[in-house]
Amino acid sequence: MPLPAITxxxxxxxxxxxxxxxxxxxxxxxxxxxxxxxxxVLVDDGSRDRTAELVRAAxxxxxxxxxxxxxxxxxxxxALSAGLARAAGADAVVTMDADLQDPPEIxxxxxxxxxxxxxxxxxxxxxRSEKGLRRVGFDIFxxxxxxxxxxxxxxxxxxxGLLGRDALATFNSLPEHHRFFPGLRSWIGFxxxxxxxxxxxxxxxxxxxxFHHLLRYALDGLFSFSRLPLRLLTFTGVIIANAGFAAxxxxxxxxxxxxxxxxxxxxTLVTLLLFIGGVQLIGIGVLGEYLxxxxxxxxxxxxxxxxxxxRGPRA
Ligand code: UDP
Ligand code: MG
Numbered sequence: 001m002p003l004p005a006i007t008x009x010x011x012x013x014x015x016x017x018x019x020x021x022x023x024x025x026x027x028x029x030x031x032x033x034x035x036x037x038x039x040x041v042l043v044d045d046g047s048r049d050r051t052a053e054l055v056r057a058a059x060x061x062x063x064x065x066x067x068x069x070x071x072x073x074x075x076x077x078x079a080l081s082a083g084l085a086r087a088a089g090a091d092a093v094v095t096m097d098a099d100l101q102d103p104p105e106i107x108x109x110x111x112x113x114x115x116x117x118x119x120x121x122x123x124x125x126x127x128r129s130e131k132g133l134r135r136v137g138f139d140i141f142x143x144x145x146x147x148x149x150x151x152x153x154x155x156x157x158x159x160x161g162l163l164g165r166d167a168l169a170t171f172n173s174l175p176e177h178h179r180f181f182p183g184l185r186s187w188i189g190f191x192x193x194x195x196x197x198x199x200x201x202x203x204x205x206x207x208x209x210x211f212h213h214l215l216r217y218a219l220d221g222l223f224s225f226s227r228l229p230l231r232l233l234t235f236t237g238v239i240i241a242n243a244g245f246a247a248x249x250x251x252x253x254x255x256x257x258x259x260x261x262x263x264x265x266x267x268t269l270v271t272l273l274l275f276i277g278g279v280q281l282i283g284i285g286v287l288g289e290y291l292x293x294x295x296x297x298x299x300x301x302x303x304x305x306x307x308x309x310x311r312g313p314r315a
Contacts, residue, residue: 003037006111007087011079012055012098013045017205019054022098023065029104030064036111039090042098043083048074056080071075077179077217078304080159085172094162095181100203109195110162118193119167119277120185125199137211143219149225153186154194173182177296177303180221187225223293229286236279260311275295 012019030038044052044067055067068086070079080095087093092114096102102123110121130138142155159181163171168188174184186192206281209217223229254260 003035004091004096004111004115005039005089006092007090008038008040008094008096008104008107009043009080009087010040010096010098011043011045011074011076011083012047012051013076013079013208014049014051015098015205015208016046016049016051016054018099018203019051021053022100022104024059025100025104026065027062029107033108033111038064039066039087040298041068041083041086043070043079043086044198045070045075064303067122071305071307074304075213076159077181077220080181081179082304082306084163084168087141087168088172090165092162092164093168096160097158099205099207101169101200102158103200106195106197107162113193113195114162114164116193118162118190119164119190120188120192122154122157122161122182122185122194123193123197124154124157124194125158126196128156128199129270130199132208137214146216148222148228149183149189153183153221153225157182157194160197161185164190176224177299177301178220178224178293179303180217180224183221183225219289223289230290233283233286237283240276241277279288282289 008021015022026040030040042055044055044064052067052069055065057066059067066086068082070082074082084093084095092111094107094110096104096107106123110123113121128135128138145153146155163185167185167188170188170190171184
């Protein structure tokens with residue numbers, strides 16, 4: 001029997017500070033578990049530092065490492081998709097961040113769960129090392145998200161985990177542009193196992209996902225897995241319309257019964273006008289979020305573009 005082929009897929013963006021440690025810990029892991037045929041695909045997501053160079057050098061030294069270089073920065077989800085596409089055909093792929101917040105040493109536990117029959121393995125955080133605002137942001141996101149989406153996602157999971165051959169093929173065949181990996185991974189509905197772990201601090205360097213990235217990611221998760229915002233709009237509309245109707249009857253009665261005294265209502269009018277105007281704008285904004293996503297989907301552009309090979313001057 002040939003050894004199971006296991007590919008580790010990791011997007012890297014400006015990670016020159018952690019790369020040496022990442023590469024050495026992966027190498028140690030691979031060497032310690034000769035019962036699998038290991039491979040690592042590092043997807044350079046348009047780094048502006050020496051990341052691509054370091055991975056290229058590692059690939060030249062050790063054929064188990066491979067560099068996929070994107071033509072520019074496409075963002076984590078797209079880089080991940082590029083890596084998963086490259087890993088097609090492996091018996092299983094492990095998806096993980098480059099910064100060693102996800103410790104590679106627990107990968108053998110994923111493989112054990114996969115060997116036990118799971119098609120999807122998710123690493124579930126027992127603890128998180130993020131502090132301060134980032135931490136609060138993550139907590140709020142997970143609390144809200146759990147309530148909002150149509151399809152529940154285990155709150156303490158992220159990218160870290162394993163996909164078996166079938167899950168990988170299914171994931172690679174999903175056509176959608178806005179990808180929210182943890183959501184899609186549960187959405188495909190394959191037999192799943194969870195492996196608990198402690199999420200570490202970044203081994204070196206700075207977080208590469210800016211607040212803006214994370215916000216966009218959160219919105220992608222919400223809008224691609226829920227129609228609740230649309231439904232809320234409808235409810236809000238119904239409530240406001242009813243309130244307006246009730247107010248109309250109330251004021252008409254006052255007029256008819258001659259209860260009206262001095263002319264009133266300037267403040268009320270301004271307040272209502274601003275309130276309703278605001279609600280309408282929010283409504284248009286929410287519609288816009290969906291519309292924008294539809295626009296991106298219908299363009300059918302690829303999620304990422306691999307950098308063309310370097311060539312010398314043309315004759
Ligand atoms: N990353 C990427 N493209 C980006 C931003 C980040 O491929 O545009 C990679 C980064 O190199 C790391 C992973 O995504 O491997 C997670 O990034 P980070 O640690 O900055 O995010 P966080 O831990 O805050 O989710
Ligand atoms: Mg990180």
